Amino acid sequence: MNRPRSLTVLTALALAATGLGVGVAPASGADADATTPVPQVQGPLAVTADSYPFGAADHQLVPQDLSREHYVEEEFLVSGTSNVYSWPQEGPAVVRTPDAPYTTRVLVRRPEKGVRFSGNVVVEMLNPSNLFDLNIGWAVAHRQIIENGDAWVGITAKPISVEALKNFDADRYAALSFANPLPLDDPRNCATVAADSSRTTENGLVWDIYSQVGAWLKSDAPTNPLRYRSSESMVEYAYGFGYSQTGGYLVNYINAVHPLVVESDGEPIYDAYLVAVAGGAFAGAYPMNQCEPAPPATDARRQISDVGVPVMRIMSQSDYLPGIGSRRPDSDAPGDRYRHYEMAGAGHATPDELYFSAAPEDIVQAGRSVPPMSCNEGPRSRFPSAIFFDAALRNLDLWVREGTAPPRAEPILVQDGAPVLDEFGNVQGGLRSPYLDVPTSTWFGTATGASFCFIAGYEVPFDTATLTELYGNEGVYIRAVRASINELVDQRWLTEYDARWLFREATRVDIR
Incomplete structure (x- = not known):
């Protein structure tokens, strides 16, 4: 593999031109000898009232004061060199x-x-599906991340998002670059690219970036914020996460780049992966570079097996049917630890991904449209898919640290290409919750309307007469919910803190 061990002279000149050469710590001697290079890093960047990170926690649609959780937020500029890859056939x-x-x-x-x-x-x-950075992993798993004392790291992964960042704060993000290494007159710089891409930039830089950021976080480089006051990184395990489009990126990385890292470094950078709502014909893989197509929908490169580290794939009720080709048997084999889950009732495009990303005024400042919170059928589905991601992340960690295999679940039931529904119109099978097992609504995975409404889903609450017929009074309903919650906790489908949250939600249901 042609993988650079240090920054090229061209990179050094570029850093000098942008001012990044000042206050930027190089890798330590040990890291400089590693096959996957530790990138150059500037930061943490200063935060003022007028200049702050796009998507900062205290500038989300629903602001978070991380200090109340004894957490801090920092932003860095990371620079290096990346290979642009091709993926012409099954294999690395x-x-x-x-x-x-x-x-x-x-x-x-x-x-x-x-x-x-x-x-x-x-x-x-x-x-980057909305043409700006969405912090979706944080949105759907921050409760577990904070509860467990984990760190979360988000990487800008596509040139279209860089464009939005520069619109948002030209000075803060002036140095960002995903420049195409091929000049416009090079025949390898294809004449036609996707609508969200440009011939002057290259989408395929993300793969080595992802490796190098992981290497930085595990390194002893003085710029690594996860060293704390130690001379060494305090990172024990790095878990790769991708959601929807970047879930598909993770499939590419797992199958095409992860083996190269293991071959060159002798071990993986990422110790497990969580591939979210991406599989089969639905965001199941992406082009390795912007001049070649994605693997076809039925291509074996979209399936995940024999990775050598644990992998979980989680689909939603919005995408499991087009993504049905991603289904495969679960496995506890040492070289093929794998789980496939499908979230019954959950939508793909959730309110949380907007609540916990940049505030609308910042999205507008970035030159982008604010995604709609409502569709023709009403608000985006409020189904809390976060309960599944919290449990999945906890179970993934137990799998890695202690060898404790996660529970297994049947997929959503499908017959003749359609879901098998219960008497209330809810799907059967899949990951369960009180929302479907002690129902007060029918949950749909698709809706109609603008933007991503087709995967947002919606809810149709039962009327009062139906609720009364089912439960009689609130006490009966709450006892049924408590029994469901207790069973899910015992089976490790639900964390204790999410169990408490679900019970509080149940007490708010009005049944006369």
């Missing part, structure tokens, strides 16, 4: 264009003090 990727300079931004949320740090870092390629 091959280098198409080597050593392309890049600069991206990395958002870090971590426990304030090292004594609270679990040793886990969840590393997410930020979702």
Whole structure:
């Protein structure tokens, strides 16, 4: 594999031109000898009233004061060189264009003090489907991340998101670059690219960026915020996370790049992966570079097996049917630890992904449209898919740390290409919850309307007469919910803190 061990002269000149050469710590001697290079890092960047990270916790649609959780947020500029890969057939990727300079931004949320740090870092390629960075991993799993004392890291992964960042704050993000290493007159710089792409930039820089950021977080480089006050990184395990488009990126990374890292480094950078709502014909893989197509819907490259580290794939009720090709048997084999889950009742495009990402005024400042919270049928489904992600992340960690295999679940029941529904119109099978097993609504995975409404879903609450007929009074309903919750906790489908939250939600249901 043609993988650079240090920054090229061209990168150094580019850093000097942008001012990143000042106050930027190089890798330590040990890290400089590693096959996957530790990138150059500037930061943490200063935060003022007028200049702050896009998607900062205190500037979300629903602001979070991380200090109340004894967490801090920091933003860094990360620079290095990345190979552009091709993936012409099943098996690892091959280098198409080597050593392309890049600069991206990395958002870090971590426990304030090292004594609270679990040793886990969840590393997410930020979702660019709305043409700006969405912090979806944080949105759907921050309760478990904070409860466990994990760190979360989000990486800007696509040039279209860089464009939005520069619109938002031209000075703060001036150095960001996903420049295409091929000039416009090079025949390998294809004449036609996707609508969200440009011939002057290259989407395929993300793969080595993802490896190098992981290597930085595990390194002893003085810029690594997860060293705390130690001379060494306090990271024990790095978990890869991707959601929807970046879930598909994770499939590419797992199958095409992860083997190259293991071959060159002798071990993986990421110790497990959580692939969210991406599989089969639904966001199941993406082009390795912007000049070649994605693997076809039925291509074996979209399936995951024999990775060598644990992998979970989680689909939603919005996407499991087009993604049905991602189904495969669960496995506890040492080299093929795998779980496939499907969230009964849950929508793909959730309110949480907007609540916990940039505030509407910042999205507008970035030159982007604010995604709608409502569709023709009403508000986006409020179904709390976070309960499944919290439990999945906890179970994934137990699998890695203690070898405790996660529970298994049947997929959503399908017959003749359609879901099998219960008497209330809810799907059968899949990951269960009181929302379907002690129902007060019918849950749909698709809706109609603008933007991503087709995967947002919606809810149709039962009328009062139906609720009264089912439960008679609130006491009966709450006891049924408590029994469901207790069973799910015992089976490790639900965390204790989410159990308490679900019970509080149940007490708010009005049954006369």
